[in-house]
Amino acid sequence: MSAAVPHSSCADNRVHFSVDGNELRKQHHSWLPAVSIAVGALSVASFWVVGLGFILGVAAVVCGAVATSRSAVADDEAASLRALLGIVSGVAGITVSSIALFPMLAQP
Template identity: 65%
Template sequence: MTAATPRNSGATGNESSSNPARPRVPRGRSRLPSVSVLLGALSIASFWVSGLGFILGVSAVVCGALATSRSGVADDEPASLRALLGVVAGVAGITVSATALFPVLAYL
């Protein structure tokens, strides 16, 4: 007779081993502030592409505004500062993109 080896049925509560490729975000934490900063930085970097910097800047402002309205972000000071930085970077991207876009519109 062979000894039966116990199998892990997943009932132990260790759910992180069932899907190791997907990182878990702790409950109550939002990715919107980080997305807002990323979109704001991309809007500043891509101001020279017609309209792309403007669209990314607006998206950064929207994500930052949504992030600040969530209670989980409002209670977390670093997350709220990231959301504010995303809004500021988005506004800067919109300003730089609009400044670069207006002279081009004269030739269209």
């Protein structure tokens, strides 16, 4: 015979309340800021491939801009900073790719 152990569902049913305790706070996680950072980093890393760094930089800027326009990201300070970092890394990728691309285009 084995003893019956009651199942504790405390970890499964945690409810998070706001500071005043009246409103239930629901967290919405957006994946666009993380995608923007990753694509921006790839654009900086792949600046030497003709056109790829530029295209990835534009994609990072677009993902970051779309992420900042969403209300779930605008309400979350950390997510909005990640989206801004993605935009900055995308602009850096565009800049570095453009600087590397101009000498290639100048050759006959």
